[in-house]
Amino acid sequence: MDELRRIDLNLLLALHALLTEKHVTRAALRLHKSQPAVSHSLAQLREHFNDPLLVRKQGKLELTTRGNALLQPLSEALTNLNTLLGTPQFDPLHAQRRFRLSLSDYAARLVMPDLMRYARQHAPGFDFAISQASRDAMLVQLADGELDLALGIFPELPQDIRVETLFEEDFICLADKATIREKGSLSLEEWLARPHVMLALKPDANDEIERALAAKGLKRRIAVTLPHWSAAVELLPGTDLVLTIARRAVGPVRSFRDLRQFAPPRQLQLPKMAYQQAWHARKDRDPALAWLRQVLMNGCNPL
Template structure:
């Protein structure tokens, strides 16, 4: 008990992030804290354990033997603490709970309205906090317990992360009507010769469309890469730009009075859109309710 009095939970979370990332800056990103704050936490941890924990060798940071010995017991302790704090029962009608989700613009547009309608009716005391991040960052946040649920496409995941398919989805291209032939159909050569818009968290990202093109030895010109779905649609009118996105995202566009949807002249495999969570949450009644609420809200 005396040892517990000397170290708080925030320091344990900082230690966990530092052990995983082996880098102060990356740990600060995981924790959503400033780099100086994490550096200060590292200094406190070094003093507490009387060990440097992280040392530089061959140009990179490495864990000391003491730090290595802390990885598993710390993970087990955090998992146990998470289970201790989870309610044995969950009554959504009276529950007071805050869930942390990571959703893209796409998911926010097609799922969030239905999800919030469901929550306001079924669980008025439940609050939702939403962030947006890359696929890699979301997985890291799930592993570290910073997120309850992440939505996206997850082709490869650590064994600790579980997934459930919310729906299956295909692609559609969108362009200004005035820039298309009368029937609104473009040949593959014409489609490839046009400038394209790509919605991605990083400008250099490789998405499902790029992978489909690459597999056929083809390439398109990305004239605009941006992370915002709504802006990607709004730049189309009056231009020769083409945006290729998931079909459900384009289903209710008001701007389609001036825009036209058409099938891309290339085979792009459909994808499974999923919700992902850490397996430590599998049996948490509140989390089970949240996953079911998300599944319900995702149906057309």
């Protein structure tokens, strides 16, 4: 306990905000303090830890080795302390909390409308900050304490990341009606011969479709790569492009009168996907996050 006597515990809250945000102004906004006050706290913390903690590189603040080593145990300690000091009975109707979630526009369309309607009625003090990132980036942000919850497909998980499956999803194909046989589909050869739209946050991503093709020694031509699920469908009318996409991402195909939906070639054997919510083990005892996970689970009924 001697080390605790040597530091103002409020400085630990400032340290967590600085290490998480990597930005003095954003940390000040998060703490509801002035920027000079947070800069002063950073100076005190640097003196206490005998380390700069954050250093400027190419115009941005980055964590030092010491700062990076402090982030996870500090997040765990503050979460445990908050649970200890909090009220024993969690009441979402009167609780206040800001959740940081990462999910694609596909997931946002699926879960956010129902979540907002439910939360505004049953937890009006809860706020939600939504970001979008790649699968790998989401896992890093969960580990670093920058996210409370991430939604996506996580075939490989690092230690201390927990997941729950919200629903299973499968693939469908979409193309302009004029380029597809009446009530038909495409053979594997025809499918491979067509130019494709690929949904990915960065080019050359290795998604479930690419892995299925690689396993059979096949390759398709990617004519367009983009990260926007909703915009991808709009590219198809009047072209020979094919989009292979998660079924729930499309909604009613009758909304797209120029398009035809069909199954991917059977030879591809595209697997069903387990769409999951992921969080870090340090938040297992967070009652507000447990409430949110259950609300999402209840809202994701199978089609």
